Amino acid sequence: MRYVSTRGNAPKLSFEEAMLTGLARDGGLYVPNVISSRRPDEIEALPGMSYEEVAYWVMRPFIGESFAPDELRAIIARAYAQFDHAARAPLVQIGANHFLLELFHGPTLAFKDFAMQLIGQLFQTALAKRGERVTIVGATSGDTGSAAIEAFRGLDNVDVFILYPHGRVSEVQRRQMTTPTEDNVHALAIDGTFDDAQARLKDMFNHFEFRDAVGLAGVNSINWARVLAQVVYYFTAASSLGAPLRPVSFTVPTGNFGDIFAGYIARQLGLPIEKLVIATNQNDILHRTMQTGAYIKAEVVPSISPSMDIQVSSNFERVLFDAYGRDGGAVADQMADLATGGFTISQGAVEYLREHFVSGSASEDETKATIKRIRETTGEVLCPHTAVGVKVAEEHIGATPMITLATAHPAKFPAAVKAACGVDAPLPPHMADLYDREERVTLVPNDLAALEALIRERRGQ
Numbered sequence: 001m002r003y004v005s006t007r008g009n010a011p012k013l014s015f016e017e018a019m020l021t022g023l024a025r026d027g028g029l030y031v032p033n034v035i036s037s038r039r040p041d042e043i044e045a046l047p048g049m050s051y052e053e054v055a056y057w058v059m060r061p062f063i064g065e066s067f068a069p070d071e072l073r074a075i076i077a078r079a080y081a082q083f084d085h086a087a088r089a090p091l092v093q094i095g096a097n098h099f100l101l102e103l104f105h106g107p108t109l110a111f112k113d114f115a116m117q118l119i120g121q122l123f124q125t126a127l128a129k130r131g132e133r134v135t136i137v138g139a140t141s142g143d144t145g146s147a148a149i150e151a152f153r154g155l156d157n158v159d160v161f162i163l164y165p166h167g168r169v170s171e172v173q174r175r176q177m178t179t180p181t182e183d184n185v186h187a188l189a190i191d192g193t194f195d196d197a198q199a200r201l202k203d204m205f206n207h208f209e210f211r212d213a214v215g216l217a218g219v220n221s222i223n224w225a226r227v228l229a230q231v232v233y234y235f236t237a238a239s240s241l242g243a244p245l246r247p248v249s250f251t252v253p254t255g256n257f258g259d260i261f262a263g264y265i266a267r268q269l270g271l272p273i274e275k276l277v278i279a280t281n282q283n284d285i286l287h288r289t290m291q292t293g294a295y296i297k298a299e300v301v302p303s304i305s306p307s308m309d310i311q312v313s314s315n316f317e318r319v320l321f322d323a324y325g326r327d328g329g330a331v332a333d334q335m336a337d338l339a340t341g342g343f344t345i346s347q348g349a350v351e352y353l354r355e356h357f358v359s360g361s362a363s364e365d366e367t368k369a370t371i372k373r374i375r376e377t378t379g380e381v382l383c384p385h386t387a388v389g390v391k392v393a394e395e396h397i398g399a400t401p402m403i404t405l406a407t408a409h410p411a412k413f414p415a416a417v418k419a420a421c422g423v424d425a426p427l428p429p430h431m432a433d434l435y436d437r438e439e440r441v442t443l444v445p446n447d448l449a450a451l452e453a454l455i456r457e458r459r460g461q
């Protein structure tokens with residue numbers, strides 16, 4: 001399988017090359033050149049398989065020659081060995097026909113671990129074979145950074161620099177990034193928002209001299225390998241509830257559109273997903289886009305679900321590419337308009353989006369009320385991101401089972417959870433001393449030249 005850029009003007013790459021590169025050189029995102037549906041009898045055989053076996057079945061055809069079958073099996077086994085639940089992604093019922101898919105049993109307590117633990121092992125194996133070293137730079141609204149640091153800390157062939165918006169991540173998120181002691185880990189607090197961090201990261205990728213000099217690699221949610229890892233739990237969850245014979249719906253708390261895009265891929269692979277619901281917080285650019293057909297940036301307003309405080313939703317470009325009939329030139333034109341505030345999507349492309357997704361948003365008050373109510377009616381304590389999902393999901397539940405993705409553990413956002421429902425959400429035992437560990441962080445300006453200089457100086461030390 002080959003990977004093509006959503007802007008139609010970059011070399012076609014193998015899985016391994018697309019994974020190591022991240023962003024395409026024309027500024028686009030890599031997607032598979034074809035995606036073909038799996039046979040229903042293969043999907044019928046999934047219940048009863050382990051999470052790892054399903055992962056192998058989902059991923060194998062996308063990986064081509066890049067990793068040998070046994071190598072891939074070993075990578076998957078190592079990636080999920082640290083999860084503290086045998087099912088990896090268990091389902092819990094919270095209402096009539098409403099289920100939570102718990103994606104927070106990995107080492108940093110958010111769903112990002114599913115992709116990042118896998119990517120850490122894939123990078124390690126690929127770089128060791130090539131005898132290469134790379135510099136990973138990531139931008140995070142909180143959870144990607146901690147998951148990346150956890151996945152890459154101490155690995156031989158990698159330096160990892162994580163940019164997070166200073167003062168805008170939760171204390172647990174910050175400490176997960178600033179307390180690892182390995183020399184190859186660098187937490188950078190940028191004076192700006194998540195969108196600023198993400199924009200500087202894109203600037204670095206578009207500065208080819210820097211990109212090549214440091215061996216820049218990206219593990220943000222634009223990395224195709226991450227999307228692919230996330231396709232797996234759509235299959236395990238749906239098949240537990242009777243797919244493919246019985247359809248299911250999913251609601252996904254969304255920021256950068258990575259997790260929900262994985263659901264869209266699962267559907268293309270033949271999983272009968274009836275509704276795929278985009279759930280946003282008050283930073284509702286995706287919900288507005290679905291309603292109006294215009295993608296117009298607004299100011300980011302900080303919320304109690306900070307991992308979704310986004311106005312430039314990177315992976316949305318991937319679905320736009322399909323909505324425009326895979327016309328990279330059309331996507332490039334729209335993205336050029338984004339620099340000046342936004343763009344209007346063509347009628348045909350809007351129809352495509354509305355055929356594939358529905359959407360909703362939750363205000364801060366609605367999010368808090370949902371945490372409180374679900375605690376009272378089920379005993380489950382939701383993280384604020386999950387609560388956004390649950391509230392929006394409730395507007396879309398019908399005869400088909402609804403699965404809402406529980407994207408983080410409530411202990412990652414203890415202040416917001418306590419304020420909403422009065423409950424202290426304790427950290428699991430392996431992290432109980434997080435508040436006592438020493439922090440290491442560098443404050444950096446929102447300035448490309450300064451960031452590049454710092455990375456050049458610190459890498460490989």
Ligand SMILES: *Cc1c(COP(=O)(O)O)cnc(C)c1O
Binds near residue numbers: 112143257385386408
């Ligand atoms: C990253 C994140 C999201 C948003 O996921 P996207 O793939 O960026 O849409 C939602 N909830 C939590 C807890 C997250 O960490």
